[in-house]
Amino acid sequence: MKCRACTRKAVIKLPSHNSAFCPDCFDRFVLSQVGRAIEERSMIAPGDHVLVAVSGGKDSLALWEILMRLGFRTTGFHLDLGIGDYSRESRSHVESFASRHGLPLTIESLRDEVDGSVSDIARATRRPACSGCGLSKRYFFNRTALRTGATVLATGHNLDDEVSRLFGNLLHWHDEYLAKNRPDLPSLEGLSKKVKPLVRLTEKEMATYAFLRKIPYVLQECPHSADAKQLLYKKLLNEVEAASPGTKHAFLFGFLDRIDRFYPEGSPPETKEEASGLAPDGRCEQCGEISWTPVCSFCRLKERVRTGLSEKR
Numbered sequence: 555m556k557c558r559a560c561t562r563k564a565v566i567k568l569p570s571h572n573s574a575f576c577p578d579c580f581d582r583f584v585l586s587q588v589g590r591a592i593e594e595r596s597m598i599a600p601g602d603h604v605l606v607a608v609s610g611g612k613d614s615l616a617l618w619e620i621l622m623r624l625g626f627r628t629t630g631f632h633l634d635l636g637i638g639d640y641s642r643e644s645r646s647h648v649e650s651f652a653s654r655h656g657l658p659l660t661i662e663s664l665r666d667e668v669d670g671s672v673s674d675i676a677r678a679t680r681r682p683a684c685s686g687c688g689l690s691k692r693y694f695f696n697r698t699a700l701r702t703g704a705t706v707l708a709t710g711h712n713l714d715d716e717v718s719r720l721f722g723n724l725l726h727w728h729d730e731y732l733a734k735n736r737p738d739l740p741s742l743e744g745l746s747k748k749v750k751p752l753v754r755l756t757e758k759e760m761a762t763y764a765f766l767r768k769i770p771y772v773l774q775e776c777p778h779s780a781d782a783k784q785l786l787y788k789k790l791l792n793e794v795e796a797a798s799p800g801t802k803h804a805f806l807f808g809f810l811d812r813i814d815r816f817y818p819e820g821s822p823p824e825t826k827e828e829a830s831g832l833a834p835d836g837r838c839e840q841c842g843e844i845s846w847t848p849v850c851s852f853c854r855l856k857e858r859v860r861t862g863l864s865e866k867r
C-alpha cells in the first residue's frame with residue numbers, strides 16, 4: 555500500500571477519504587483537518603487563550619499537542635476523578651506531558667468538592683456513573699475556564715464521539731441535546747465558549763496520530779466505560795462505516811448543515827430541568843456559578859452524596 559500523496563510506504567488506510575498515507579503525509583493530514591475544523595467554525599481566533607480539558611487519554615493529549623504545534627496559547631486542565639488506578643495513571647500521563655512540553659497545567663480533584671468518588675455519586679443518585687461524572691466535568695471545565703480567564707474551552711471529542719452522540723440523541727429525540735450537538739458552542743453570560751477541534755478525525759486516526767507522535771497516554775479503560783451506551787452506538791456505526799465508508803462523516807456534517815434550520819433558537823438550556831427553571835443568567839445560591847435553578851445541579855448532586863439521599867429525577 556502506497557501513500558496517495560508521495561508514493562512512499564503507507565501506514566494508514568483511510569477508506570472514507572479514499573486515501574492512504576505515510577507517516578509524514580498523515581501528520582500533515584491531521585494538522586490540516588484540525589486547522590480546517592477550527593477555521594470553518596471559527597473555533598479559535600489568534601490571541602485566544604485555550605483551556606484544554608485533558609483526561610490523560612489519547613484524544614485530549616493529542617489535541618493539546620496539536621494546538622501547541624499550531625501555535626495557540628494553551629493551558630491544560632485535568633479533573634482527577636478519583637477512580638482508583640485509572641485516575642492515578644491518567645493524572646500521571648497528563649503531568650508528564652505538561653512538564654515534557656513546558657505547558658501550564660491546572661489540576662483539581664473531584665474529592666475536594668464532593669464527599670466521594672464517581673462510584674459514590676452513582677450510588678447516591680442511582681444513576682449511571684457516567685451521568686454524574688459528565689455533570690461534574692461540565693461544571694469544573696466551565697468554572698475553571700472562567701476563573702483562569704481562558705477565552706475558549708477545548709475538548710478532545712473526535713468524529714466517532716460526536717456521531718455516536720448524535721445517533722443516541724436522535725434515537726430518543728432529545729431535542730434539548732440535539733440543539734447543542736455541535737462542535738462549537740458560543741460563550742454566554744457565565745458560560746465559556748466550547749469547541750471540539752478533533753471533530754473531523756476518527757478514533758482510529760487519533761490513535762494512529764498518538765502512536766506516530768509517541769504520545770504516552772492511559773491505556774486502561776475507565777472501569778465504568780463498559781456501561782456507556784456510546785460504546786454500543788460506536789460499534790453499530792463502525793459496522794455501517796465498514797460497509798459504506800464516509801457514512802459517519804456525512805451523517806454528522808449533514809446534520810450540522812441543517813442544525814440552524816432544525817433548531818433556530820440558538821442555544822437552549824442543556825437539560826429539561828434547566829429549561830423549566832430560572833432565567834439563564836441566574837446564579838446558584840450556593841456556589842455562585844451560572845444556574846437555571848436556585849441551586850445548581852452540581853451543588854444538588856454534592857448535597858445528595860453528602861446526605862446519602864437518592865431522589866428520582
Ligand code: SF4
Binds near residue numbers: 635672684687778779
Ligand atoms: S467512562 Fe463514564 S465514569 Fe468513566 S470517565 Fe468516562 S464519563 Fe466518567
Ligand SMILES: [Zn+2]
Binds near residue numbers: 557561
Ligand atoms: Zn506520503
Ligand SMILES: [Zn+2]
Binds near residue numbers: 852
Ligand atoms: Zn452551585
